[in-house]
Amino acid sequence: MEAQQFREFGRAAIDLLADYVENIRDREVLPSVEPGYLVNALPEQAPEQPEGWQDILKDFNQSILPGITHWQSPRFHAFYPTGTSFASIVGSILSDGLAVIGFSWMSSPACTELEVVTMNWLGKLLGLPEEFLNCSSGPGGGVIQGSASEATLVGLLVAKEKTVRKLVREDPTLDEDQIKPKLVAYTSDQCNSSVEKAGLLGSMKMRLLKADADGRLRGETLKRAFDEDRAQGLIPCYVIANLGxxxxxxxxxxxxxxxxxxxxxxWLHVDAAYAGAAFICPEYRHLMKGIEHADSVDVNAHKWMNVSFDCSVMWVKNGYDLIRAFDVQRIYLDDVKTDIKIPDYRHWQIPLGRRFRALKLWMVLRIYGAEGLRNHIREQIDLAQYFAKLVRSDERFLVEPEPSMGLVCFRLKDGEIVTRKLLENLTNKKKIFMVAGTYRDRYVIRFVVCYRLTTKEDIDYSWKQIKDEADILCTDKVHMKPQIAAIDTLVGREVCEKSK
Structure with missing residues (x-):
């Protein structure tokens, strides 16, 4: 493909994406395809000869789009937001076009230094203690990881190496191969699955400690777990706290x-993947009280800050801890030596290579400005509160717990079986998409405001789908109330436990 064809193809693709965003409400949020639809539709072999971009774009419309779950739909209320914006898309295009691999300063100075700048900008906007920033006098700093999963694993591996090194230094007779099996990580039983997976990948026992009735891991629970494990000859090594x-x-x-x-x-790692973005609003910073005690903090800018995946921003108090854990030298990796504090980011992550992800973050911070991002988050929280008000206006429903950030959990008062059936029917109709959760051993439906351009009219639409389906279910239930009540009593708890 020559430059002129690239211009034509690129313009067509940009027009397609702009139209997609403008007309997203015309699409059902979930696709109407069956497993294997695309495998059966596309050729079994790659094309032998080059094909025209017009044909490729035609196939994209006819074959790819029908199989897309529309995460950017205002009717997508599952999981948490996966953000994007035109500003971020342009940043990604420029990054892909430059195609640099920024593992060291010399491999692309701007790639490294723009990351330093944007991580300092964002850390200040979030109100992080200065010691986490690269612009501080200490060894702290920020780095862009691919995901919160990676950040949690990086923290675990660094904590493991640091603990082993400390114990061997204190007692040189110790063998690190004897130490490592005794190391233990701790987190809440409300943690994301990626946290538990980090323990598997890092070969460290991960204890999921019981959260309190409000879903929080308390200090007394953690201290008791430390004491229990020490009594068995185990070694506390790593804790993952959840902010959201x-x-x-x-x-x-x-x-x-x-x-x-x-x-x-x-080592204390703070997983603030979704909710951490709200700390750019001063009124929510009380939720991170005690952050100064953390060793590392991670926020997914690609969730709530209009930055496209992947862009997970991680700060550490001491970058030397990462370097000591991940430094592997080769002559071809020798870099420019300087007195200026510029990180060698290949030591701050799992892979060697890295994309120029700071470009899209830089674009978003400049196009929206701090105030624009604050307004975005505040508006989405207001929309969640509006949805909660609608749910509470219907006496058949219960909102619990209290809405948090852009998330509202609710259920039908008639029981878990009917609530589960409500979610199943709504998913089958593909008009809106939500997923389940549990609260105090009860099955609940999670409703999250995800799309950056969601309006009150969109919330009204989603609530109407929920309310109309509840009308059908509750009408049917009148005729079989005794049977369903018995089912709720006998197996409701089992269904709830399985949903975990």
Missing amino acids: TTGTCAFDPLYELGPICNEADV
Whole structure:
């Protein structure tokens, strides 16, 4: 493809995406395809000869789009937002076009330095302590990881290496192969699945500690777990606190967990993947009270800040901890030596290579400005509160717990079986998309405001779908109320437990 064809293809693709965004409400949020639809539709072999971009774009419309779950639909209320914006798309295009691999300063100076700048900008906007920033006098700094999953695993691996090194230094007779099997990580039973997976990937036992009735991991629970494990000869090594749990967006009290970790010299990582973006609004910063006790903090800019996946921003108090854990030298990786504090980001991550992800973050921060991003988050929280008000206006429903950020959890008062059937029927009709969660051992439906351009009219539309389906279910239930009540009593708890 020559430059002129690229211009034509690129313009057509940009027009397609702009039209897609403008007309997203015309599409059902879930696709009407069966497993294997695309495997059967496309040729079994790659084309032998080049094909024209016009034909490729035609096939994209006819074959690819019908199989898309529309995460950017205002009727997509599942999981949490996966953000994007025109500003971020342009940043991604420029990054792909430059095609640099920024593992060191010399491999692309702007790639490294723009990341330093944007991570300092964003850290200040979130109100992080200065010691986490590259512009501080200490060894702290920020780095863009691919996902919160990667950030959690990076923290675990660094904590493991640091703990082993410390113990061997204190007692040179110790064998690190004997130490590692005794190391233990801790988190809440409300954690994201990626946290538990980090324990598997990092070969470290991960204890899921019981959260309190509001979904928070308390300090006394963590301290008790430390004491129990030490009594068995195990070694506390790593704690992952949640600021915004996946199920109900609960906030662990860092002011309780932090001092316990600091006293025990245990690495504290803060997973604030979704809700952390709200800290750019000063009125929500009380939720991260105690953040100064953390060793690392991670926020997914690609969730709530209009940045396209992948862009997970991670800050650490001491970048040397990462370097000591991940530094592998080769002559071809020798770089420019300087007195200026510029990180060698290949030591701050799992892969060697890295894309120029700072470009899309830089674009979004400049196009929206801090105030634009604050307004975006505040508006989405207001929309969630509006939805909660609609649900509460219907006496058949119960909102619980209290809405948190852009998340509202609700259920039908008639029981878990009927609530589960409500979600199943709504999913089958493909007009809106939500997923389930649990709260105090009860099955609930999670409703999240995800799309950056969601309006009150969109919320009204989604609520009408929910209310209309509830009308059908509750009418049917009148004729079989005794049977369903019995089912709820016998197996409702089992269904709830399985939903975990």
